[in-house]
Amino acid sequence: MRLREITERLERLFPRDAACDWDNPGLLVGHLDAEVHSIYVALDATEEVIEEAVSRGCELIVTHHPVIFRGVRELSDASPLGRKLLRLAESRTAVFSMHTNYDASPSGMGQLVSRMLGLRMLAPLEEIPFRGQRRETEEGAEGGERYGIGFLAELPDILSPESFSLLVKRVFRLPAVELYDAGRPVKRIACCPGSGRGQLANVLRSGAELFLSGDLGHHDGLDFVEAGISLVNAGHYGLEHPFSEELAGLLSAEYPELSVTADPIRFPARFL
Template identity: 25%
Template sequence: MTVHSITEILEELAPLEHAEEFDNVGLLIGNPKMTVTGILVTLDTLENVMDEAIETNCNLIVSFHPIIFSGLKKITGKTYVERVVMKALSNDIAIYSMHTALDNNPKGVNAKICEVLGIENPKILIPKSKSIKKLTTYVPKSSAPLVRNALFKAGAGAIGNYSYCSFNVDGKGSFRPDVGANPTIGKLGEVHFEDETQLNLTFDPFLEKKILKTLFKVHPYEEVAYEIFLLENKNQNIGLGMVGDLPVAMEEKQFLSLLKKQMNTTVVRHSELLGKPIKKVAVLGGSGAFAIGAAKASGADIYITADIKYHQFYEAENQIVLADIGHFETEQFTKNLLVDYLTKKIPNFAIRLSESITNPIKYF
């Protein structure tokens, strides 16, 4: 398999279009046409991970965090980032990063935290805006069922747990085929009126090329009239964080003990306990202080995340318990998730879970 064929499989799980605008995801280093000898899955691409890849004959590293986040003006080996890039290039090792593309996925980082903690029926905490597009096109009424069904099969019209969603308006279209045209309907030089159906279907932006290719293939007209709009609606099925319920409410300290055990951490930094049972739990892997307001608005009893600063703990305002368990700790199971996914997709391929420790924070 090539690097490209494997990245296509990864993007079925986490389309790059789902990543945040500030992020740097996708193939960061390497030739997409290169044949892959083995895949090493890691949370961070550090020098020890590169050494592990070389030793295990893995020439594709699938990393959660991007090793290159902003532009590099020099590559001299002065920093760990530069040394990793140099070693990757000199050993023909490709590096692919998923980061917020996987963060925003309903089966990604936060879903894994919910699974580990036993949180049931989790939903997206912060639904992603500007992640829905709408296609409007005009089709001869007799051809509307054919075109509509083809677009459905291409992925258009899927909304949450519903599929085959569309809005259809019948009307009258007009056009005149001019010199050079080869009309399916109508005659050269004559204005033609046709009974048409206006089709309206929403779709995920990462499907746009596939949907337009399908539209042009099945639409009977030589020139296809269509419009694509980026909607302001929030996508309830894509976004950061999750919130759900414990099977049974727990006393606060009892839940914090469970949290330490399940998330393999020796320390939980938390705001003042409120003396109320924990039932609804919000989670967001990585740096999640920005979502404290969303966690409170969700009605969660506790919000689990990382990198909360001193003054941000005050934002709990006796409405919620804030629990900071560490950046690495919230994302530690991500590489297991990716190994499981890739093993199911390509079971006869060499896929390794990195044994390198990449957590830069130590506890005494």
């Protein structure tokens, strides 16, 4: 299997044109004509992930977060990024990333989180006017799904903010979640897996009683509570780590002749 066959298939499923302008998805390291026999899937291309993939003989790492995000002005072992890129190049290990294009796609991160929590999806939280190549449907025709960052959804039953927080903690196997409780029963939620900073206006317009996201701080919590909306801060890694198992399953189904490994859960921080 050639690398370009895999990347072209993934870009049809999760079009790069659907990514935010500031993002950097795609093939970031590697030769398109290289042969691939084994794939490693992870949220981030950390040094630990790269060493695990290399030790397993994987020719390709598929990540959610791009290993190269901003301009690289130096390629040496003087920086963590430089060391990683040199290790990848020297071991001939490719890295392909799907970031906000995966987030925005109808079958991407929002659908994954919603399905895990048993929610009924309503609409994107922030719709993207995407006019590029649409994701292929199961029938092979071009679909007309709505692309966007985050989502609005309904719970099957009304819950208290605390009960919903505990559901998130259990389903995503989290050591802890942070709840700013506005005291209202929860039926409709807004969610932005990953970082939800800057979404207050969209959440206010949504009519949601609770916002589920990550990378949110003290003042964000106060702002939401004062607006009558509970906030569950589950962490950036907390809601997105299922990407690894989900993509590994997709790749295994698409390419049964390849060996595909999902990175185990590696929480980057400890709660003491």
